[in-house]
Amino acid sequence: MAKLNLLLLLVLVVCALGLVTSQHKARKLFSELERAQTRARELDVEYGKLQLEASTWALHTRVERVATGTLGMRTPDARRVRVVSVGGAP
Amino acid sequence: MSAAAPALVRLPVWRARFVMAGLVAAFLVLAGRSFYLQALQTQFLQEKGEARYSRVLEVPGTRGRILDRNGEALAISTPVQSVWAIPGDVAADAAAVRRLAAILDTDARELRRKLEDTSRDFVYLKRQIAPETAEQVARLGLEGIYQHREYRRYYPGGEVTAHLVGFTGVDESGQEGVELAFEASLGGTPGSRRVIKDRRGRVVQDVESIRAAQDGRDLQLSIDGKIQSLAYAALKGAVAAHKAKAGALVAIDVRTGEVLALANAPSFNPNNRARLSGAQLRNRAVTDVFEPGSTLKPFTVALALESGRVSPASAVHIGNGGLRIANYTIQDPHPETVLTVAQVIQKSSNVGAARIALALRREDLWSLFDRAGFGSAPQTGFPGEAAGRLRAAETWRPIEQATMAYGHGISVSLLQLARAYTMFARDGELVPATLLRSDAPAPGTRVLSAQTARQVRAMLEQAVQPGGTAPRARIMGWRVAGKTGTAHKQENGGYAADKYIASFVGLAPASAPRLVVAVMIDEPGNGQYFGGLVAAPVFAEVMRGALRALGVPYDAPLEPVPLPGAGEEAREST
Numbered sequence: 001m002a003k004l005n006l007l008l009l010l011v012l013v014v015c016a017l018g019l020v021t022s023q024h025k026a027r028k029l030f031s032e033l034e035r036a037q038t039r040a041r042e043l044d045v046e047y048g049k050l051q052l053e054a055s056t057w058a059l060h061t062r063v064e065r066v067a068t069g070t071l072g073m074r075t076p077d078a079r080r081v082r083v084v085s086v087g088g089a090p
Numbered sequence: 091m092s093a094a095a096p097a098l099v100r101l102p103v104w105r106a107r108f109v110m111a112g113l114v115a116a117f118l119v120l121a122g123r124s125f126y127l128q129a130l131q132t133q134f135l136q137e138k139g140e141a142r143y144s145r146v147l148e149v150p151g152t153r154g155r156i157l158d159r160n161g162e163a164l165a166i167s168t169p170v171q172s173v174w175a176i177p178g179d180v181a182a183d184a185a186a187v188r189r190l191a192a193i194l195d196t197d198a199r200e201l202r203r204k205l206e207d208t209s210r211d212f213v214y215l216k217r218q219i220a221p222e223t224a225e226q227v228a229r230l231g232l233e234g235i236y237q238h239r240e241y242r243r244y245y246p247g248g249e250v251t252a253h254l255v256g257f258t259g260v261d262e263s264g265q266e267g268v269e270l271a272f273e274a275s276l277g278g279t280p281g282s283r284r285v286i287k288d289r290r291g292r293v294v295q296d297v298e299s300i301r302a303a304q305d306g307r308d309l310q311l312s313i314d315g316k317i318q319s320l321a322y323a324a325l326k327g328a329v330a331a332h333k334a335k336a337g338a339l340v341a342i343d344v345r346t347g348e349v350l351a352l353a354n355a356p357s358f359n360p361n362n363r364a365r366l367s368g369a370q371l372r373n374r375a376v377t378d379v380f381e382p383g384s385t386l387k388p389f390t391v392a393l394a395l396e397s398g399r400v401s402p403a404s405a406v407h408i409g410n411g412g413l414r415i416a417n418y419t420i421q422d423p424h425p426e427t428v429l430t431v432a433q434v435i436q437k438s439s440n441v442g443a444a445r446i447a448l449a450l451r452r453e454d455l456w457s458l459f460d461r462a463g464f465g466s467a468p469q470t471g472f473p474g475e476a477a478g479r480l481r482a483a484e485t486w487r488p489i490e491q492a493t494m495a496y497g498h499g500i501s502v503s504l505l506q507l508a509r510a511y512t513m514f515a516r517d518g519e520l521v522p523a524t525l526l527r528s529d530a531p532a533p534g535t536r537v538l539s540a541q542t543a544r545q546v547r548a549m550l551e552q553a554v555q556p557g558g559t560a561p562r563a564r565i566m567g568w569r570v571a572g573k574t575g576t577a578h579k580q581e582n583g584g585y586a587a588d589k590y591i592a593s594f595v596g597l598a599p600a601s602a603p604r605l606v607v608a609v610m611i612d613e614p615g616n617g618q619y620f621g622g623l624v625a626a627p628v629f630a631e632v633m634r635g636a637l638r639a640l641g642v643p644y645d646a647p648l649e650p651v652p653l654p655g656a657g658e659e660a661r662e663s664t
């Protein structure tokens with residue numbers, strides 16, 4: 001009888017310790033998750049900003065202004081353009 | 091002193107029993123109470139307990155982006171912060187409030203007033219500020235001032251796509267344009283989750299996800315950013331040059347029915363809508379109707395050809411006194427007394443069109459207009475789509491049948507007109523217009539025979555040659571076909587003598603049409619008002635750029651197109 005009780009006590013202690021460790025692990029993982037989520041939000045903010053920035057730089061009116069003004073480019077005369085078709089179909 | 095032991099007093103037995111009963115009663119009360127709390131009240135108490143530490147947090151769902159057909163963003167949601175306060179909890183001195191006001195860029199007195207109004211539990215100090223500004227506010231570390239995250243819509247295209255894309259309100263729900271039309275798929279649904287917070291308000295445990303947040307879907311439009319920006323620039327330039335009230339342009343891909351460009355002028359900046367007038371907000375191409383004038387003549391002629399009554403070479407007697415119906419005379423500014431059917435289109439003869447129409451049954455004319463989509467909304471899903479006005483055939487008087495032939499007494503939107511012209515471009519098939527990208531060619535509905543459509547197309551090609559009404563619509567490298575319109579504006583039930591709507595609807599390349607472009611300029615006020623002078627150059631500019639952008643093969647000799655000389659341009663009166 002006493003042997004059994006001792007055995008049960010041992011099992012109980014092991015279980016209790018297991019519970020403590022798993023709780024601790026859960027807390028740690030959770031704070032890691034929170035950190036990752038915060039980082040995801042920050043990246044989201046940054047992504048939005050970069051998207052806006054990219055589309056602002058790539059505005060057609062701006063591209064045209066830079067091309068004609070700064071780079072001195074112009075639209076080619078239709079006579080100097082060759083239209084080639086892919087796959088033989090016109 | 092006798093050491094008498096205290097006499098053993100025999101207590102009455104009821105006293106012990108009394109104490110016993112008292113104890114039992116006390117235990118019973120305790121047991122009853124604990125039963126009451128544990129079994130009967132348990133749910134309520136547990137909720138109360140949880141409420142001390144568990145919170146339900148809202149998880150926002152992001153609104154989908156709106157993209158053009160090449161994946162360029164036309165509308166993006168980016169996170170911003172909103173600053174709010176619980177006035178009763180704020181203990182900020184005047185200096186701190188001034189600093190806060192400086193960061194938020196608001197009036198310090200106004201801010202003070204908001205913070206001192208302790209009758210309210212919640213007050214927004216400023217909504218939707220940039221994340222960097224929010225960071226500065228947080229660093230002030232003021233008590234009772236909080237922030238939460240919101241999303242704000244930005245429109246990189248600005249005024250170029252303003253009418254088309256529309257905009258959202260401060261709560262990110264669509265209010266205009268595509269934002270409103272596709273609200274259901276764009277809008278995200280916020281979710282919520284239950285968490286446990288510690289004393290300092292930090293989340294320490296996720297209990298459950300009550301509802302997962304659902305992000306809105308991205309929407310890819312049929313619009314081509316390049317053509318759209320070209321169209322807007324050309325339209326804006328023409329409206330300014332001709333001192334016009336407004337202008338609109340629609341470009342449709344003939345094969346798929348996709349709207350490649352939809353521009354309006356005047357426009358507005360959707361990112362800053364502080365001062366907007368109704369005129370700026372109007373999407374004229376879709377929601378406004380006008381009497382199209384001569385651009386409807388090809389439909390009348392097509393019906394006449396279809397019925398077999400005339401051929402393109404048949405002669406139509408014009409006469410020089412005009413055509414008198416009841417007590418109204420239809421006039422032509424042209425000197426010719428006899429024109430062929432093809433020349434009626436080329437020179438835009440009102441009398442010719444009226445004579446052709448009077449030889450047709452009014453029910454047939456009505457039916458053609460109806461099948462061309464006039465009088466019913468184009469079903470693109472755009473909010474406020476105008477259906478136009480097409481009266482029932484039984485109510486037409488002969489004079490109305492005659493004027494309808496050249497586009498008076500009927501009103502259409504520019505989108506309807508552009509779509510109707512796809513029947514000439516697709517050899518008789520009308521294609522449904524769509525604002526969403528679709529890569530497969532769309533099936534059309536047959537309205538005319540292929541032969542009739544080709545004949546009308548040949549006539550429309552004549553109209554842009556020297557001697558026609560719109561030689562300025564030609565472009566180098568591609569054959570163009572199209573029709574001008576110069577309609578008097580309706581005003582107070584009559585027609586204004588000096589106010590016009592100049593329009594041009596055309597297609598190119600004429601050998602294998604790819605695009606239909608319709609241009610409308612409202613009240614050109616600079617002396618010139620003919621569709622061929624005002625609207626056709628806009629058409630040419632946009633068509634040239636669009637065909638190049640799409641890589642459409644040339645079908646005309648590469649010779650510069652000369653501007654028409656004196657007397658080479660026919661004038662029209664509608």
